[in-house]
Amino acid sequence: MSQGKRLERQSNNRIYGQDFAIELVRQLVIPTFVLDAGCRVIVWNRACERLTGMAAIEVIGTREHWRAFYEEPRPCLADLVVQDRGGELPCFYSMHDVRFESASDLHAENWCRMPLLGAERYLALDASPICDADGHLIGVVETLRDMTERKRAESKLQLIASVFDHSQEGILITDPNGRILDVNAAFTQVTGYSRDDVLGQTPALLKSGLQESAFYKEMWRGLEKTGQWQGEIWNRKKSGEVYPEILHINAVSGNDGAVTHYIGMFTDITDLKSTQQRLVSLAYYDALTDLPNRVLLAQRLHQAMSRAKSRERLVAICFLDLDDFKVINDRHGHEVGNRFLVEIANRLLASLRNSDTVARLGGDEFVLLVTELVSAEQLEGILAKIFEVVAAPFRIGDIDIAVSASIGVTLYPLDDSDPDTLLRHADHSMYQAKQLGRNRYHLYDLDAAKDLQTRHRELERIRRALQHGEFRVYYQPKVNMRSGQVVGLEALIRWQHPEKGLLSPLSFLPQIEQTPLIIDVGEWVLHEVLAQMGQWLQEGYRLSVSVNIAARHFQHIDFVFRLEAILSEHPDVSPHLLELEILESAALDDVVLMREVMAACQGIGVSFALDDFGTGYSSLSYLKQLPAETIKIDKSFVHDMLDDQEDLAIIEGVIGLARVFRKQVIAEGVETPEHGLLLMRYGCDCAQGYGIGRPMPAGSISHWISDFQPDWKWPLWADDCWDWNDMPLLLATHDYEKWVEHLQACVTGRVRDDPLFELSDLHVCRLSQWYAGGSRERYGNLREYVDLEAIHARMHHLGSKVIAMHRSGRQVVAARLWEEMSAFKDPFIEKLVELQRRVARVRVS
Known part of the structure; x- marks a missing residue:
């Protein structure tokens, strides 16, 4: 054969061989692609198309086969093979496993996201060089294997192993005969047995002996019937200590249904048992004495x-x-x-x-x-x-x-x-x-119990009233009668009862004074008062407020501490504006304790007033020991001071004591201008009462202060417009109204005769005595003096006749005379006021 023929046949064989190889690659069921020496794709088989979703026509002749695996360009194994850079593989890929098969072959496994399929896969890539007869690189062949399911299975096994190793529950695995095959770290930690200690043993080595054989027989019956058992069991540690555990046992069966393993999982419940015992103790026994509870x-x-x-x-x-x-x-x-x-x-x-x-x-x-x-x-x-x-x-x-x-x-x-x-x-x-x-x-005693049951119901109702916000705080002004200045307020609790309306404290406070509820009510009042004082300060009113404190509340061991805490919640209100009123009778129960508590409160700025002073049987002997700044004259003395010389003497004595002990004094129960006049005459200028201002809601206080005008006669004491000789004239209004009130009651049959009717005698009346005294020499030339004297005498004359007719049984005549006398009321009052004003002007001049 000639040389030309041989060269042609070699060429044809080479071409035929290449075509055959290429077609072979295309038909492979293994995803395979081939790149030339320039890393251009020359073969992309059908298996690649199915795996990647990228058709061969899209990739052949390009260097962009990476688009099948990654969203961004990345070096490929072929690049490394062509450039003999296999050692750089770990730097180019984020891989789970990398290894070199030979000097020229590379293998890599990598998670990649295939953009065309929108799925993640774990691929194994093998790259091998293709060389000519002279050993020159003419291309690279790469095969792909989808390792996703294998990798996921491996990950699942790793997760299971991690759970086994790190579980907080003790786990042991046995064969069908109960021989221990494996245990985890929690098993060792709880039982004290190492893995080597128990391998090949049965769980019987853990038995505590506290369960009888019947217990275990029942457990195995449950396992055989349902394939699982759970319950509470007592086991023994390697140290010999017995402990309780919650145990779960599951049988694992093969495809044929035969049991291949048993898995036991348990939790030590020693702490839980201890907690249960403590809870039982708390539920049934008193924590302090360990006696049974309720x-x-x-x-x-x-x-x-x-x-x-x-x-x-x-x-x-x-x-x-x-x-x-x-x-x-x-x-x-x-x-x-x-x-x-x-x-x-x-x-x-x-x-x-x-x-x-x-x-x-x-x-x-x-x-x-x-x-x-x-x-x-x-x-x-x-x-x-x-x-x-x-x-x-x-x-x-x-x-x-x-x-x-x-x-x-x-x-x-x-x-x-x-x-x-x-x-x-x-x-x-x-x-x-x-x-x-x-x-x-x-x-x-059943009968006596009814009273107590009623009291308990009343206490519970008062407690609900406090919880539901039914209480209110009213404020009664305290004034200096001589100057007309408002010197403070007294806080007084009221109950806004849903059915009964507004109730006074006498209707509910006595029921709770000896119960702990009085402390809750007292603290509520303090909070309300301090909050209101803060609001008044914002409005420009700096008002001192006194709060009544019950004896049980004041004597409580935490009183001073709680008072400081309440004051701290209202930092804008100075403690010096708060005054606490305590009953004199309560203060006498334990003078030493009261003195200590009062001193502690005064140390933080709070002042004190002794309320209802004069009612305590030892008030004079203990007055010096109680460091109260103010004495309050009880209203029971003030009420009758205009008519009862004994009450007037007590008031005079209290005022004198206050002066000696350098204490302020204030009178309660001032109902008329005459009460105020007589109090000022004896040296008590400060007072409160219905004649000054009734208790009112907090919202009415500012308007009341703006509108308040003292009785016109009170400030005249400061100007020396009155003296003791004028007192009968100043008290004449009170005397007249008192006399008329009793006279009417007698005529209408509401009361029997009483000594007050002797006031009809011109010689007994205080105003008559004033006329008969030295007043004529000073004021006899005044027209008002003469006019009033005539009306006054006429009224006494008619009053005497009314009484005479009434006593003789001639009620019709008495009633007619009463009507005639009543007609003089308004003229008498008018002339009386004219004379009082005229006398005041005369004394000033």
Whole structure:
């Protein structure tokens, strides 16, 4: 064969061989593509098209085969093969696995997102060089394998392994025969057994011995029937310690349904059990004394009642309250008080039988259930022992304490009530024992209980009124009568009752004065007053306000602390503007304590007034010890001071004492201008009362202050327009109205004759005495003086005739004369005022 023929045949064979190879690649089921030495795609088989979604026509002849795998251009394996840069592969790809097959072959696995398919795949790429006979690189062939499912399976297995290793639950896996194949770290941490300790063993090594064999038989029956079991079980740690756990067991079956493994998962519930025990203790036992509480007491009372009826026995429900326990807390503190209560609880327990119950309801209240009594007399000896052990002296540290107890008793089934009612009856009887003198017991009395039940309902209604915002604060002005200046306000609580309307404090405060509710009400008033004072300050009114504080509230151990806290909530109001009023009678109960508390409050700027002064039997002897800045004269003395010389003498004495002890004095109950005149005459210039201003809502105060005008006669004292000799003239209006009031009552039959009718005698009347005195020499030349004298004499004459006709039974004539006399009322008052003004002008001139 010639040389030319051989060259042609070699050429044809090479071309045929290439075409054959290319067609072979196209037909491969493995995604494969071929690139030339310039990294241009020359083959892109059908498997590639299916895997990538990119048709061959789109990629052949281009270097953009990367678009099938990535959204942005990235180097490909062929580039690295062509350039002999295999060592740079980790820098070019973010791969899960990279390895070199040979010096020239590369393999890479990489997650990629195929933009054309919109899906993520994990692909394995193999790149191999294609070289000619001389070893020159003429192309690169790359194959693709979709490893997504394999990789996801691997990830799932890794996740399962991670869960196994890091689970907070202990896990053990056994074969069908119960031999342990594996355990996790939590198993070791809980049980103390290492993995090597338990491999090949059975879970029986954990048995505590607390469950019987029947328990495990039932467990295996459940597993065989349902393939799972769960429950609470006690196991033993390697250290020997027994612990509770919640255990879940699941059987794992193969395709043939046969069990291949058992998986047990458990949680140590030791802390949960301890918490449950604590909760049970809190639910049924008193935290301080460890005695049964109200809940457990109710259960035992039910049981005792049931046994008592079936055995024809009595059950004594004894409600015990310590006398004056509050004093122990106040003087020695709560710590000593708590230790004392624990000692009391121990003594009571030691005094009763095991079948009886001692329960604590709270504070110093205990309930004794004494069962199996044959008669009520049997209880006498038991209660005598109780009184004896309670009264025995206590010594806590260096403190000696002695108390007594009051006990209320009701007997079931003589008192055939439900458990709650029995406790209420015993509680009621305990209060009766206290009212009878304490240190005794009292059997339940149904009639007396009705009063207590009514009182309890009233207290509850008042408590709801406080919660629902039904209370209001009204303010009564206090003024200096001589100067006409408003010197302050007194805060007075009112109840805006939904059905009964506005109620005064006397209708509800006495019911709560000896209960803790008085403290809640008192603090509410303080908050309301301080908030209102702050509002007035913003309006330009700097007003001092006094607030009444009940004795129980003031004597509370936390009073000063709570007062400071309330003041701190209203920082814009100076404590110096707040005055606390305490009853003189309350202050005398414990002068030492009151003095200490008052001094502490004064230290933060709050001042004090002794309210209702003069009503206490020891007021004079204790006045010096109580550091109050102000004394308030009780309105009961002021009311009758114009007619009662004894009340007037008391007022004069109180004013004198205030002057000696350098205290301010203010009078309550000023109802008429004459009250004010007489008070100023004795040196009391400040007052409050209906004659000055009634209690009013806070919104009315600013208008009242703007409109207030004192009685025209009051400021004249400051100008020396009056003296003592003018007092009968100034009091004549009061005398006249008093006289007419009683005269009318007598004529209409509302009252019988009384000495006031002697005022009809011209010689008894104060105004008549003024006329008969030295007034004629000073004012006899005044026309008003002469006019009033004539009207005055005519009225006395008619009044005498009215009384005479009435006493003789001639009621018709008396009534006619009464009408005639009544016609003089207005002229008399007008002439009286004219004369008073005229006398004032004369004295000034």
